[in-house]
Amino acid sequence: MDLDFYQDEIFDKVSYSGEQIRHKEFENCVFKQCNFSESNFSSNRFTDCTFVSCNMAMLPLNRSVLNNVTFNDCKLIGVHFNTCENGFFSVSFKKCKLDFSLFTNKKMIKTLFDDCSLKSVDFSSCVLTGSNFQHCNLENAVFSQTKLDQVNFLTAYNYTIDPENNLIKKARFSTEGLVGLLRKYDLKIG
Numbered sequence: 001m002d003l004d005f006y007q008d009e010i011f012d013k014v015s016y017s018g019e020q021i022r023h024k025e026f027e028n029c030v031f032k033q034c035n036f037s038e039s040n041f042s043s044n045r046f047t048d049c050t051f052v053s054c055n056m057a058m059l060p061l062n063r064s065v066l067n068n069v070t071f072n073d074c075k076l077i078g079v080h081f082n083t084c085e086n087g088f089f090s091v092s093f094k095k096c097k098l099d100f101s102l103f104t105n106k107k108m109i110k111t112l113f114d115d116c117s118l119k120s121v122d123f124s125s126c127v128l129t130g131s132n133f134q135h136c137n138l139e140n141a142v143f144s145q146t147k148l149d150q151v152n153f154l155t156a157y158n159y160t161i162d163p164e165n166n167l168i169k170k171a172r173f174s175t176e177g178l179v180g181l182l183r184k185y186d187l188k189i190g
Contacts, residue, residue, distance in 0.1 A: 047088075065089075071096050082106055082122075138180075153177055160184070 007027045015035040025045040034054045042062040050070045057077040066081075067088035073095045081091070082104040092112040099119040103126050110130040117137050124144040132152040138159035143166050151171045153159065159180040161168065173181065 066091050070094070076101055 004023065005025045005027075006029055009026070009029045010032065011029065011034055012032045013034065014031075016039045017035045018038045020040045021036075022040060022043050026047070026049050028048045029046075029050075031049070031051045031054050033052070036054060036056045036059050038058065040060045041064055042060050043064060044061075045065040045067070046069050047065070047067045048069075050072065051074050053073045054071075055075045056071075056079060057075050059076075059079055060083070061079065061081065062083045063085060064083075065085045065088055068090045069092075071091065071093045074093075074097075076093075076096055076098045078100045079098070080102045082102045084106075086107065089106060089108070090111075091108070092114075093116050094112070094114040095116065097117045098113075098121055099117055100121070101118075102122045104122050104124045105126065107127040108131060109127060111128065111132075113131070113133045113136050115135045116133075118133075118139075118141050119137060120140040120142075121138075122142045123146050124142055125146065127147040128151050129147055130150045131148075133156040134152070136156045138156055141159060143159075143161045146166045148161070148166050148168045148171050150169070153161075153171060153173050154177070155174070156177065159177070160183045161181055162184055163181055
């Protein structure tokens with residue numbers, strides 16, 4: 001990547017594994033089946049971009065801007081989204097593997113997580129108001145001091161959420177999911 005600004009570009013099956021891709025700006029770009037593992041994407045700006053079937057495991061995004069960025073069927077294991085710039089942070093995820101990623105302290109209002117693996121993801125001190133966790137595995141995900149008002153957990157599973165340690169006003173849960181709200185009490189239900 002030689003330029004500093006890319007607009008309306010399609011990057012298809014390109015491998016940037018181990019490369020430094022920094023101080024670049026991408027607007028309305030599509031990345032398909034690209035390999036970004038062990039790369040460094042710090043200090044970049046992505047606006048209205050889509051990533052499809054990309055490997056982005058352990059990808060540093062320090063000081064990067066993610067503004068209206070969609071991830072579809074991507075491997076995002078161990079990504080520290082909490083180091084992205086807060087201004088304009090807007091993302092959505094469909095069929096992604098986000099295990100061990102960090103979102104701590106992020107404001108993510110109305111964020112969509114659709115059919116994602118979110119094992120051991122840290123949502124501590126996030127604002128997730130109005131977000132939707134459709135068919136998501138939240139095994140060992142951390143919710144601590146998290147604002148979960150109006151969040152949809154109806155089809156999410158394996159979560160543990162302490163109602164005394166999080167704001168959950170008008171959040172939606174299935175009857176089966178109520179166990180995740182009571183787990184700390186070590187009750188036998190059923």
